Amino acid sequence: MRLKTQGREMSVNDFQVVFTGRLRDGYSRRESIAYLASRFGLDFHQIKRLLASGASVVKRYEHAADAECLAGAFAEAGWHVEVRGSDQPDGDSGQNASREKNDSKPASAVIGGEKLAASDGSCALQLPAHWQALPGLNQNAVIEAGNVENNEFCVVLWQPVQQFDSPAAMKDYCSAQLQQCAHQIVGGRVVRTAEALSQGRFDGFVGEISARIDVIPVRYLVACCRGDGRVFTQFFWCEAQAFEEKRSLLLSVLGSFNTARPPAKSAERVGRMSRRKRRMRA
Secondary structure (H helix, E strand, O other), X not given: OOOOXXXXXXXXXXXXXXXXXXXXXXXXXXHHHHHXXXXXXXXXXXXXXXXXXXXXXXXXXXOHHHHHHHHHHHHHOOEEEEEEOOOOOOOOHHHHHHHHHHOOOOHHHHOOXXXXXXXXXXXXXXXXXXXXXXXXXXXXXOEEEEEOOOOEEEEEEEEEOOOOOOHHHHHHHHHHHHHHHHHHOOOOEEEEEEEEEEEOOEEEEEEEEEEEEOOEEEEEEEEEEEXXXXXXXXXXXXXHHHHHHHHHHHHHHHHXXXXXXXXXXXXXXXXXXXXXXXXXXX
């Protein structure tokens, strides 16, 4: 993702993500700078200009949830970031201070929606406030959710297992899922092989796939874990150009995965989707 630092006039419903260049307490400056390179693909000169420019607008969004997601990614790396709304002109220090108090929250802070249970009661996810159930994404999924307007989607599938008692076996299973998915979708290619991840309640393996839906490049995050005699596979996807900035949001949803059966709304609640989005199947 290429970050923009050039200013322009704010438009209606415009939310600016402002990088302040200030480091949060308890974070290593060297590691936080390295994060800018690894997560956002910035080279040495781009990072140097960003740090020297003071408060810089790095991205603009129409929706606050998207702006908060990117701000969370910076906050996790240790940087103070502000999100300024369309009703807040540049330089409004009072409102800036209020937002800055909130930027210390990780991206998981956007997880504030309903807890969505699987249609068969096998698992549940905590959804972001701007997500809802979206039946029709995958006919075999027990959870189907996302946000059509933002092109953010998730499905959960499972299959029973007899003996699956080692990390190596789970890694092999995740690797097989990545290859199978890549062969079933247009332009599918594994771009990140299976690796172990512990995120919130999730403890398993994840990998990534690039593909195309119609003519739109997309990126999938594929996650596999075991629970209650089953192996669960979660597929998250969005437009490729937005994947890096939405990674923290997707991982936050992943981390909420629970194979317990708490009271929750059923995934069979109807959500509206366009015809093209219904073809976005995992």
